[in-house]
Amino acid sequence: MFEDAVLLEGTLITPGIGLSLVSSQPDISGDPSSLAEIFESMEQAEFEEIPGLHLGDVSSLSFYRRSDEIAVFDAHPANAVTSHGVVFPIDFIIQRASSLMKEQIENLI
Secondary structure, eight states, rough: OSOOOOOOEEEEEEETTTEOOOOOOOOSSSSEOEEEHHHHHHHHHEEEEEEOOSSTTTTTTEETTTTEEEEEESSSGGGGEETTEEEEEEEEEEEEOHHHHHHHHHHOO
16 A cells, blocks of 8 residues: 555464464664654545544544545554655554444544
8 A cells, every 4th residue: 555565474363362463564764754744645645634533642643545445543753754755654554444434534524
Protein backbone atom coordinates (compact mmCIF):
# COMPACT_ATOMS: atom_id res chain seq x y z
CA MET A 1 0.00 0.00 0.00
CA PHE A 2 2.74 2.48 0.91
CA GLU A 3 5.40 0.91 -1.33
CA ASP A 4 7.45 -0.26 1.62
CA ALA A 5 9.37 -3.50 2.09
CA VAL A 6 7.52 -5.36 4.83
CA LEU A 7 8.33 -9.06 4.91
CA LEU A 8 6.18 -11.77 6.45
CA GLU A 9 8.69 -13.81 8.44
CA GLY A 10 6.25 -16.33 9.86
CA THR A 11 3.50 -16.96 12.37
CA LEU A 12 3.47 -17.54 16.09
CA ILE A 13 0.77 -19.41 18.00
CA THR A 14 0.62 -18.50 21.68
CA PRO A 15 -1.70 -20.48 23.98
CA GLY A 16 -4.40 -18.23 25.38
CA ILE A 17 -3.56 -15.43 22.95
CA GLY A 18 -3.85 -16.95 19.50
CA LEU A 19 -2.17 -16.38 16.17
CA SER A 20 0.35 -13.57 15.62
CA LEU A 21 2.07 -12.57 12.40
CA VAL A 22 5.81 -11.97 12.60
CA SER A 23 7.01 -9.33 10.17
CA SER A 24 10.12 -7.27 9.55
CA GLN A 25 11.17 -4.31 7.47
CA PRO A 26 14.56 -2.77 6.73
CA ASP A 27 15.79 0.18 8.76
CA ILE A 28 14.82 3.51 7.19
CA SER A 29 17.07 6.38 8.19
CA GLY A 30 15.52 9.80 8.42
CA ASP A 31 13.77 12.13 10.80
CA PRO A 32 10.42 11.72 12.53
CA SER A 33 7.72 13.04 10.21
CA SER A 34 5.75 16.08 11.30
CA LEU A 35 1.96 15.91 11.46
CA ALA A 36 1.92 18.32 8.50
CA GLU A 37 4.16 16.00 6.44
CA ILE A 38 1.99 12.99 7.31
CA PHE A 39 -1.17 14.90 6.41
CA GLU A 40 0.24 16.07 3.06
CA SER A 41 1.54 12.59 2.19
CA MET A 42 -1.80 10.94 2.97
CA GLU A 43 -3.69 13.63 1.04
CA GLN A 44 -1.45 13.00 -2.00
CA ALA A 45 -2.36 9.29 -1.72
CA GLU A 46 -6.06 10.31 -1.93
CA PHE A 47 -6.86 9.76 1.76
CA GLU A 48 -9.26 12.05 3.61
CA GLU A 49 -8.65 12.95 7.24
CA ILE A 50 -11.19 11.63 9.72
CA PRO A 51 -11.47 14.75 11.87
CA GLY A 52 -11.41 14.35 15.63
CA LEU A 53 -10.59 10.62 15.58
CA HIS A 54 -7.33 9.97 17.47
CA LEU A 55 -6.74 6.23 17.88
CA GLY A 56 -3.49 5.10 19.44
CA ASP A 57 -1.53 8.24 20.31
CA VAL A 58 -3.54 11.23 21.53
CA SER A 59 -2.05 13.43 18.77
CA SER A 60 -2.46 10.86 15.99
CA LEU A 61 -4.29 11.44 12.74
CA SER A 62 -6.79 9.06 11.13
CA PHE A 63 -7.56 8.76 7.41
CA TYR A 64 -9.92 7.02 5.03
CA ARG A 65 -9.71 6.36 1.29
CA ARG A 66 -13.12 5.81 -0.27
CA SER A 67 -11.86 4.22 -3.50
CA ASP A 68 -10.70 1.03 -1.75
CA GLU A 69 -12.31 1.51 1.69
CA ILE A 70 -8.96 1.58 3.50
CA ALA A 71 -8.79 3.16 6.95
CA VAL A 72 -5.50 4.29 8.51
CA PHE A 73 -5.13 5.05 12.20
CA ASP A 74 -2.35 6.00 14.66
CA ALA A 75 -0.55 8.24 12.15
CA HIS A 76 1.80 10.42 14.21
CA PRO A 77 5.49 11.47 14.22
CA ALA A 78 6.72 8.45 16.22
CA ASN A 79 5.16 6.13 13.61
CA ALA A 80 6.59 7.71 10.44
CA VAL A 81 10.00 8.73 9.11
CA THR A 82 10.72 11.36 6.48
CA SER A 83 13.75 10.76 4.29
CA HIS A 84 14.61 12.89 1.24
CA GLY A 85 11.12 14.45 1.37
CA VAL A 86 9.29 11.11 1.39
CA VAL A 87 7.15 10.00 4.35
CA PHE A 88 7.58 6.33 5.25
CA PRO A 89 4.85 4.94 7.56
CA ILE A 90 6.45 2.65 10.14
CA ASP A 91 3.65 1.58 12.44
CA PHE A 92 0.34 2.93 11.15
CA ILE A 93 -2.72 0.77 11.79
CA ILE A 94 -4.15 -0.08 8.36
CA GLN A 95 -7.32 -2.02 7.64
CA ARG A 96 -10.09 -2.41 5.13
CA ALA A 97 -13.24 -0.89 6.62
CA SER A 98 -16.16 -3.18 7.35
CA SER A 99 -19.58 -1.93 6.29
CA LEU A 100 -20.27 -0.70 9.84
CA MET A 101 -16.89 1.03 10.12
CA LYS A 102 -17.35 2.59 6.68
CA GLU A 103 -20.74 3.98 7.71
CA GLN A 104 -19.32 5.41 10.95
CA ILE A 105 -16.29 6.94 9.23
CA GLU A 106 -18.40 8.53 6.50
CA ASN A 107 -20.58 10.12 9.21
CA LEU A 108 -17.43 11.75 10.65
CA ILE A 109 -15.99 13.02 7.36
